[in-house]
Amino acid sequence: MGESHLAKHTHLVPMASLDNAFDEAELAEWDVRLRKLVGDAVDRDGYCCELKIDGAAVSLTYRDGVLAIGATRGNGSVGEDVTANLRTIADVPRKLSGGNWPPLIEIRGEVYMEFDGFERMNAERAAAGEPVFANPRNSAAGALRQKDPRETARKPLRFLGYAFAVPGSGALPFSTQWELLETLASWGVPTPPHRRQCATLEDVHAWARELESTIRADLPFAIDGGVVKVNRLTLQTELGMIGGRVPRWAIARKFAPDIAETQLLDIEVQVGRTGALTPRAVLAPVEVGGATITYATLHNFELVAEKDLRIGDTVQVKRAGEVIPQILGPVPERRTGAERAVSVPTHCPACGTAAVRDEAEVASYCPNLECPGRRLEALAHFVSRAGMDIRGLSYQRLEQLIGAGLVQDAADIYAISAAQLVPTKGAKGEEPSGGVPGFQAKSATALVEAIEASKQQPLSRLINALGIRHVGAESAKLLARSFGSMEALQRATVADIEALHGVGHTMAESVREWLDAPAMQSLVQRLAAAGVRMDEPRAASADGAFKGLKIVLTGTLPTLSRPEATELIENAGGKVTSSVSKATDLVVAGEEAGSKLEKANELGVTVIDEAELLRRLGR
Numbered sequence: 001m002g003e004s005h006l007a008k009h010t011h012l013v014p015m016a017s018l019d020n021a022f023d024e025a026e027l028a029e030w031d032v033r034l035r036k037l038v039g040d041a042v043d044r045d046g047y048c049c050e051l052k053i054d055g056a057a058v059s060l061t062y063r064d065g066v067l068a069i070g071a072t073r074g075n076g077s078v079g080e081d082v083t084a085n086l087r088t089i090a091d092v093p094r095k096l097s098g099g100n101w102p103p104l105i106e107i108r109g110e111v112y113m114e115f116d117g118f119e120r121m122n123a124e125r126a127a128a129g130e131p132v133f134a135n136p137r138n139s140a141a142g143a144l145r146q147k148d149p150r151e152t153a154r155k156p157l158r159f160l161g162y163a164f165a166v167p168g169s170g171a172l173p174f175s176t177q178w179e180l181l182e183t184l185a186s187w188g189v190p191t192p193p194h195r196r197q198c199a200t201l202e203d204v205h206a207w208a209r210e211l212e213s214t215i216r217a218d219l220p221f222a223i224d225g226g227v228v229k230v231n232r233l234t235l236q237t238e239l240g241m242i243g244g245r246v247p248r249w250a251i252a253r254k255f256a257p258d259i260a261e262t263q264l265l266d267i268e269v270q271v272g273r274t275g276a277l278t279p280r281a282v283l284a285p286v287e288v289g290g291a292t293i294t295y296a297t298l299h300n301f302e303l304v305a306e307k308d309l310r311i312g313d314t315v316q317v318k319r320a321g322e323v324i325p326q327i328l329g330p331v332p333e334r335r336t337g338a339e340r341a342v343s344v345p346t347h348c349p350a351c352g353t354a355a356v357r358d359e360a361e362v363a364s365y366c367p368n369l370e371c372p373g374r375r376l377e378a379l380a381h382f383v384s385r386a387g388m389d390i391r392g393l394s395y396q397r398l399e400q401l402i403g404a405g406l407v408q409d410a411a412d413i414y415a416i417s418a419a420q421l422v423p424t425k426g427a428k429g430e431e432p433s434g435g436v437p438g439f440q441a442k443s444a445t446a447l448v449e450a451i452e453a454s455k456q457q458p459l460s461r462l463i464n465a466l467g468i469r470h471v472g473a474e475s476a477k478l479l480a481r482s483f484g485s486m487e488a489l490q491r492a493t494v495a496d497i498e499a500l501h502g503v504g505h506t507m508a509e510s511v512r513e514w515l516d517a518p519a520m521q522s523l524v525q526r527l528a529a530a531g532v533r534m535d536e537p538r539a540a541s542a543d544g545a546f547k548g549l550k551i552v553l554t555g556t557l558p559t560l561s562r563p564e565a566t567e568l569i570e571n572a573g574g575k576v577t578s579s580v581s582k583a584t585d586l587v588v589a590g591e592e593a594g595s596k597l598e599k600a601n602e603l604g605v606t607v608i609d610e611a612e613l614l615r616r617l618g619r
């Protein structure tokens with residue numbers, strides 16, 4: 001843990017750690033051990049099987065149903081007080097619903113990140129030249145320990161509860177682990193999906209096989225196995241702990257890791273939109289976790305040096321769920337001496353400009369603002385959903401527009417006319433000429449309309465779309481809301497920008513440098529001349545589609561992340577709240593929506609899906 005800025009917190013009841021069973025035989029041995037102590041009493045309520053979520057364990061203390069303290073696991077006895085940070089996670093109830101909770105209870109669970117949120121966050125960090133996280137677990141743990149809760153709030157953190165502890169011996173409103181989970185859900189605490197009550201050990205084996213072979217691949221988050229618990233709580237008490245720390249009544253059923261060995265054929269250099277030069281590993285095709293892998297991300301050259309990767313090395317590759325494959329490291333004993341060291345690129349592979357390396361940063365980058373390698377990436381970012389959100393401009397379309405000489409930079413997009421896109425029909429027997437392949441009158445008109453509509457995007461979107469180094473979506477919002485207009489931002493000094501809370505010197509300098517670059521000044525002028533909006537509307541328009549409504553989000557939405565959906569609702573005047581009550585006006589439910597959806601149905605609250613949400617927002 002090291003030196004910490006966080007206060008220590010002593011758990012009322014220590015947090016346990018689990019023994020592992022790596023196969024069915026080891027699980028059977030565990031079962032034999034516990035039957036020696038309690039006999040066939042196990043058979044009465046059987047076993048409760050749950051996912052083992054790969055996140056950071058936390059303990060939430062509720063006094064009279066109100067979240068009082070939230071703490072990390074720490075060494076099991078003493079953790080760190082991260083209450084303020086935990087309060088920013090929408091899944092963590094500030095208040096328990098219902099009323100049958102004990103006056104003092106510690107609810108244990110896992111803070112984690114879903115794959116898509118993790119990858120989006122890393123992509124944004126990499127694009128902004130910031131260091132990336134190795135895996136969702138590390139980033140969840142890091143986000144929990146932030147100094148500033150607003151930083152934590154920006155991270156796509158989720159929470160699932162699965163255990164409890166009550167100091168002393170009070171009466172509990174449940175008698176089995178299964179009922180405990182159902183009760184937690186009724187209190188508004190999200191609980192792990194895919195759990196199962198198993199009557200026999202054979203049923204437990206079948207559940208674990210299903211988990212490993214099918215369920216795991218479809219989960220939106222990482223698990224490192226399952227947990228099997230003796231279901232009856234009085235039996236759990238009777239079985240007790242080994243050495244006060246490891247319960248006899250529970251065991252982790254771990255999976256064999258999805259790791260394979262293959263050869264590192266090459267390391268390619270890619271140019272990002274901000275000019276960051278990033279390495280990408282080219283691998284001899286290998287199957288890992290049911291997929292054939294030929295590339296792996298390496299994020300930056302420092303990581304390559306840290307892992308001591310050499311071209312020609314035999315490397316270990318890991319894949320978990322949908323996460324982009326990772327290289328764990330080389331297998332040095334397989335080296336033949338023919339391997340080649342990897343050097344940090346000295347020049348941009350796209351334009352040949354000498355690469356710049358900021359000592360304070362991990363990345364080398366191409367400083368050429370007109371680099372053709374950066375152009376396509378920059379345009380793709382400009383039109384992306386987090387940017388100007390121009391539908392119908394895929395990568396391929398952009399490449400075509402560049403190829404046709406219609407587009408060189410973002411402002412050129414606003415000069416496109418439908419007539420330029422549609423090829424002219426040739427005379428009989430002749431090929432059509434001009435235009436852009438694949439466009440017809442209808443698709444060309446649709447694109448021009450989408451381009452026209454994007455002119456109304458607020459300044460925050462425009463700033464993000466422009467792809468200034470170190471400025472991500474959140475910082476763009478901060479800049480737009482603070483300065484209000486592009487004109488005001490252009491007048492701001494480094495000191496003015498740096499004075500904003502949440503902006504560091506590096507970002508402030510980067511913004512000023514961008515604003516001062518003649519090419520960028522002319523780009524902004526041309527965008528303004530084309531009619532692109534250059535100011536930020538006041539927050540929460542009073543007459544938005546969701547004016548005054550209390551809305552709850554639950555489950556995984558098909559395309560929107562939590563922060564995106566929250567922003568859309570807030571911009572339409574709505575308020576996003578964490579738990580469903582009679583005061584809730586609307587519930588937006590996605591995949592795996594659990595107790596909140598049940599509660600909404602119970603209370604007769606209107607439930608809609610993402611498509612309906614977008615429809616009501618007029619999108």
Ligand SMILES: [Zn+2]
Nearest residue numbers: 348351366371
């Ligand atoms: Zn370049």
